[in-house]
Amino acid sequence: MDTTTPTSPGLPDHVRVLVVGAGFGGLGMAIRLAEHGEQDFLVIERGDDVGGTWRDNTYPGAACDVPSQLYSFSFAPNPDWSRSFSPQPEIQAYLRRVAERSQVMDRFRFGTSVDDATWDAERHRWRVTTSAGALTADVVVSAAGALSDPKMPDIEGIDTFQGEVFHSARWNHDSDLTGKRVAVIGTGASSIQIVPEIAGKVAHLDVYQRTAPWVVPRRDRAYTRLERLAFRHVPGLQKAYRTAIYWGREALVPAFTVNPKLAMPAKKAGLVNIHRGIKDPALREKVRPTFEIGCKRILLSNDYYPALDRDNVDLVTDGIAKVTGNAVVTREGVEREVDVLVVATGFHTTDLPIAERITGRDGETLAAQWEREGMSAYKGATTHGFPNLFFLVGPNTGLGHSSMVFMIESQIAYVVDALREMTARDIDTVEPKPAAQKRWNRDIQRRIRRTVWSAGGCSSWYLDAHGRNVTLWPRTTFTFRRLTRRFDAGKYLTTARTRTFDDTAAALTEKTEQPA
Known part of the structure; x- marks a missing residue:
C-alpha cells in the first residue's frame, strides 16, 4: 500500500x-x-x-x-x-x-x-x-x-538576504552548493553532520559558533552480512543486542548528570577528539567547551573537527550583528560574503x-x-x-x-x-x-x-x-x-x-x- x-x-x-x-x-x-x-x-x-x-x-x-x-x-x-x-x-x-x-x-x-x-x-x-x-x-x-x-534565528536583515536561505530541517535539494560560498549558523546536532558533508564541495564555508559543544567519537561501524543474517534468523539475538545496549546506557549516563566525576571518561574522549581532529592550536581553543559535559546535548562525530581544520573552512566565534543582501556581518564589523545561508538553529x-x-x-x-x-x-x-x-x-x-x-x-x-x-x-x-x-x-x-x-x-x-x-x-x-x-x-x-x-x-x- x-x-x-x-x-x-x-x-x-x-x-x-x-x-x-x-x-x-x-x-x-x-x-x-x-x-x-x-x-x-x-x-x-x-x-x-x-x-x-x-x-x-x-x-x-x-x-x-x-x-x-x-x-x-x-x-x-x-x-x-x-x-x-x-x-x-x-x-x-x-x-x-x-x-x-x-x-x-x-x-x-x-x-x-x-x-x-x-x-x-x-x-x-x-x-x-x-x-x-x-x-x-x-x-x-x-x-x-x-x-x-524549525526555529529561525532572530537576526536583523536575514529576510533581506538575496542568496538562498533554508533551515536544516527544510533542506533545499535543488540547491547545488558546489563551488559556492556557504555559511552555516549553529553548531548543534544537525550542523556537525552537515558541515563534514558539504565542506569538500563548497568554495568556502563559514561555520558560526555561539557556544562550542562537546563532541565525542561516534562509535559507528557497518554491520557485516553475517551479523544481519544472524539478527534475522537466530532467535533472541537481536533482542539481546538491544537489551545490552539499553542497560549500558541506562547504567551510566543518567548517573553522571548528578555526579560529574562519572563523566570524566566522556570528557576525556571529547578532548582527545579535538586533538586528533584539529592541528591548529588556536582552532583547538575555539572548539574547547567552557561548560561541563552533559549540560548541553553531547554530540557524536568523527569527522566534524577535521572538517573545521580544512583550509576552506573558517569557524567564526564572533556574534552575528546582522545579515545584508550578500553577507553576514559580525558584531566586530567584519563582513563575510556568502551565496547560501544554512540555518541550523534547532526547533x-x-x-x-x-x-x-x-x-x-x-x-x-x-x-x-x-x-x-x-x-x-x-x-x-x-x-x-x-x-x-x-x-x-x-x-x-x-x-x-x-x-x-x-x-x-x-x-x-x-x-x-x-x-x-x-x-x-x-x-x-x-x-x-x-x-x-x-x-x-x-x-x-x-x-x-x-x-x-x-x-x-x-x-x-x-x-x-x-x-x-x-x-x-x-x-x-x-x-x-x-x-x-x-x-x-x-x-x-x-x-x-x-x-x-x-x-x-x-x-x-x-x-x-x-x-x-
Whole structure:
C-alpha cells in the first residue's frame, strides 16, 4: 500500500480518538489502538508521508545518534540496519515498512494540518478544524513532537538576504552548493553532520559558533552480512543486542548528570577528539567547551573537527550583528560574503506551536497557560484544564542518553490504558487534578536542579524563557515506564457518561473527585 496517499479523501464527522502527527508517536499510537480493539480513530498528518522528524530532516549526513538497535519499536524489530548508527533514509524506510504492514493506513489522512482544536464544554468533546475540514473527537492525542517546527534565528536583515536561505530541517535539494560560498549558523546536532558533508564541495564555508559543544567519537561501524543474517534468523539475538545496549546506557549516563566525576571518561574522549581532529592550536581553543559535559546535548562525530581544520573552512566565534543582501556581518564589523545561508538553529521545543491552536475548558489556549505557568503536564501526558487531551513526547519526557522510542512506547501504553479505563468505567472525560500535576512537576524540577543541565554552566535549548528545564526527564527510563504502565485514574478529575444524550445539554451528569 502506498503510504503517501490516504485511502479515503474525506474526514468523518466524529471519531472517538483523533491522533495528530504520523511520526514514531502517531504511527505507534495507531498500531497499538488497533491491537487493543479500538476501531474508531483517525490520524491526521500535515506532511505527505509517515516519519515526522525523519521524513523532514533530509539534510546531507542526517543520521541518528542513538544506536540502531534501540531506535525501533519493540514490537517491530529491524534486522536490516546497515550500521550501528542508522542514517536517515534507513529510518524513514523502516517507518514506511512498519506502516505498510500495520494495516491501519486507511485511518491516516495526509496533507492535513490542525488549524484549531477547541474543547466544547457543553457537549464534552473536541471541535477540531483542519485544512481538510472539521470534525469532532472524544479524545485528542497530540503526537506532533518537539522537533517538528524549525526555529529561525532572530537576526536583523536575514529576510533581506538575496542568496538562498533554508533551515536544516527544510533542506533545499535543488540547491547545488558546489563551488559556492556557504555559511552555516549553529553548531548543534544537525550542523556537525552537515558541515563534514558539504565542506569538500563548497568554495568556502563559514561555520558560526555561539557556544562550542562537546563532541565525542561516534562509535559507528557497518554491520557485516553475517551479523544481519544472524539478527534475522537466530532467535533472541537481536533482542539481546538491544537489551545490552539499553542497560549500558541506562547504567551510566543518567548517573553522571548528578555526579560529574562519572563523566570524566566522556570528557576525556571529547578532548582527545579535538586533538586528533584539529592541528591548529588556536582552532583547538575555539572548539574547547567552557561548560561541563552533559549540560548541553553531547554530540557524536568523527569527522566534524577535521572538517573545521580544512583550509576552506573558517569557524567564526564572533556574534552575528546582522545579515545584508550578500553577507553576514559580525558584531566586530567584519563582513563575510556568502551565496547560501544554512540555518541550523534547532526547533521550537519549549514553546510548542501546536499549543497555540488548542483551547481548553476555560477558553484559554494551552500556549497562554504555559506562557503564564511554564510548560508542564502530568506524566508528560495530560494538562489540567484540557480534558481528554493527551501528549506523546510531552513536557519533560525528552532524553539525552537513550532512545525516545522507549519513552514514546511508554506514553502510548499510558494513553491506551486510559482509554481502556474510560470504557470499562463508563468515564466520559479525564483531566489531571491540579494538585497531582503540581506535585509531579515540583518533583521533576527539584530533581533537575541537582543535575548538570542546571549547574553545568551553560544555557541550552532544554530551558524555557524562565530558565526552567521543561524538556528532559531527570530519572531513569525504566522508572518512567513503571510510572506510566497503568493509568492512575485516582489522580484525575473524571466525569461519568450518561446513557442518554440531550442535543441541547451536556452528556455529563456526574463529576467525581478522588483524593490525589
